[in-house]
Amino acid sequence: MTTKRRGMTEEAADAAIDQACRMLRMPTIRNSFTDYADRAGREQMSYRGFLAEPLLAECDDRARRRSERRIKAAKFPREKSLRAFDFDANPNIDPAVIHTLAKCEWVQKGQPLCLIGDSGTGKSHLLIALGTEAAMAGYRVKYTLATQLANELVEAADEMTLAKTIARYGRVDLLCIDELGYMQLDRRGAELLFQVLTEREEKASVAIASNESFGGWTKTFTDPRLCAAIVDRLTFGGTILETGTDSYRLAQATKQRTT
Numbered sequence: 001m002t003t004k005r006r007g008m009t010e011e012a013a014d015a016a017i018d019q020a021c022r023m024l025r026m027p028t029i030r031n032s033f034t035d036y037a038d039r040a041g042r043e044q045m046s047y048r049g050f051l052a053e054p055l056l057a058e059c060d061d062r063a064r065r066r067s068e069r070r071i072k073a074a075k076f077p078r079e080k081s082l083r084a085f086d087f088d089a090n091p092n093i094d095p096a097v098i099h100t101l102a103k104c105e106w107v108q109k110g111q112p113l114c115l116i117g118d119s120g121t122g123k124s125h126l127l128i129a130l131g132t133e134a135a136m137a138g139y140r141v142k143y144t145l146a147t148q149l150a151n152e153l154v155e156a157a158d159e160m161t162l163a164k165t166i167a168r169y170g171r172v173d174l175l176c177i178d179e180l181g182y183m184q185l186d187r188r189g190a191e192l193l194f195q196v197l198t199e200r201e202e203k204a205s206v207a208i209a210s211n212e213s214f215g216g217w218t219k220t221f222t223d224p225r226l227c228a229a230i231v232d233r234l235t236f237g238g239t240i241l242e243t244g245t246d247s248y249r250l251a252q253a254t255k256q257r258t259t
Contacts, residue, residue: 021033028062040053067135070138076128082099090243093241107137107205113208114208114210114240114241115241121247122243127208134174141175142174146178146185153165173205176209180212181210181211182211191226202237208234
């Protein structure tokens with residue numbers, strides 16, 4: 001694009017900026033550069049100050065769009081945030097610990113996280129919310145149910161694409177596995193799940209939510225040695241949070257009915 005720069009009218013300048021922003025893929029600046037220019041004139045901003053404002057806005061908007069893409073790619077079943085979590089309703093959960101986890105240093109170090117507690121105590125909420133924080137921090141995240149992952153691995157093995165599937169799960173920075181312990185996994189599915197955990201061991205983080213204590217995992221993984229190996233993979237060097245047994249979700253529903 002060649003443009004005569006001296007003696008350019010405002011209309012010509014606007015058209016040139018619009019075209020340049022399209023070519024450089026700067027939609028934020030293209031959509032709002034006239035507002036920035038008008039404000040710069042009113043506030044008598046320096047040329048450098050005027051240039052910095054739309055460029056910083058473009059950078060912020062790109063970062064936001066990248067976060068949105070990572071959150072969408074994680075395939076969370078619903079939107080959950082730490083801001084919406086009611087810490088007062090569950091005294092078993094220390095807000096300081098959760099906010100420390102939200103800094104995602106454990107994801108950077110490839111450490112595991114286990115959320116253990118009964119239904120309605122906030123495990124899945126925290127799992128999704130912390131996964132969302134990781135995605136916003138720039139990490140690649142994937143959410144899945146334990147049974148869904150096991151079934152996918154079995155199908156991949158039958159279709160001779162197991163190595164490719166395990167590698168795909170190995171590439172994400174944080175793998176969130178929900179509802180581990182709700183249903184029994186057959187031996188083949190459990191062994192394939194173990195392969196995924198082994199692929200990620202001490203390299204990339206796994207976060208799980210389970211309604212069973214580790215002692216009850218033999219209901220899900222019927223082979224005691226395999227069960228012990230999986231527990232070892234998910235606890236070594238990691239964080240274990242017990243969310244308790246009292247369902248605040250049930251308590252809230254009961255309170256609403258009473259009201």
